[in-house]
Amino acid sequence: MKHKTMDRPTILIVDDVPENLAVLTRMLQDRYAVRVATDGARALRLLHAGPVPDLVLLDVVMPKMDGYAVCRRIKQDARTRDIPVIFLTVLDDAVDEEMGLGMGAVDYIAKPVSPPIMLARIDAQLRLKAAADFLRDQNQFLEGEVVRRMAAAERQYDAIIGTMAGLLHARAFEGGRHVQRLQAGLQALADRLQLDPRYAPALSDEALRLMVKAVPLYDIGMVDVPDRILFKAEALTAQERDIVRLHAERGAALLQRIEQGLGGGTPLLQTAGAMAHGHQERWDGSGYPRGLAGEAIALGARLVALVDAYEALVSGRAYRLPVSHAQATATIADGRGTQFDPHVVDAFLDIGAEFQRIWQHLADVASPRAGGAIGGHGA
Incomplete structure (x- = not known):
């Protein structure tokens, strides 16, 4: 059972410097219930003996047991492994950061800490964990309500998808229509491919409905990118x-x-997972993470890859100005058979004017704030 004070999330701060504990406590205590530990061993005793906190802020450089060792122990224990761990450290080398994230930490914040950044990132991780916890707990409740299960789950998945996707897209986009454009573009592309007998069996109305609903989650792994x-x-x-x-x-x-x-047995999350895993693969096998080629790449991933590329081109990024629809179309056509499924590119070229109308209709009032990795650095 989780420890709550006036329904506030509980944060455990682990740091061997009393002054750091005092500063962080003052920074957090108005929003959260705060517990502290001055070394790794005491932090583990608190985690095992008392109520489980909602999040751990963990210093890396500590005597006897450093933060990496503490994080490893937390992730090895079934009771504590789902607690989000955020490292706080003076180490700012990319190798240190990658090692911490590889151990299961969800974020890595360099000292000295900026209060607004830290509070925002703590809130993002708590919301993400709450979404996952809610889905798990809600499933247990629905076990005894078979008749209402499908309709209730549908509404809940929609709400959670919006929350989870919002964590990612709110970080990188001021405008709120980025996801809507991607969904509308994928729907239009799939509608055209349904006319192709090679693709129609894989694009039943139900399969397409799941693909469109899964679009907000295809890049959810970006929440881990610093x-x-x-x-x-x-x-x-x-x-x-x-x-x-x-x-x-x-x-x-x-x-x-x-x-x-x-x-x-959750088709929506299976569809989203296939998109997440495959959207950086390339038709010619030169993509990542698995180097898949051709039809070994999930169809949903092939579709969202093209739609996301168009979005990145016509909307622009912090490091790249937007291009015209004609330029974006030419770039995608150049990727036919290398980056993209050639038949998906052909379908896109057939309905190019519709893509242009979608992006004009759903244009953001504000331009992208950043998004280096989304549809750009990550490609």
């Missing part, structure tokens, strides 16, 4: 690109964990 990379306005280094390239597998793994918490 802000310094996500918002970078110039080309990424090789190390930074390696960190970004982890997002496809991490997004798929996150969705799989949620599905397992629901007991499996």
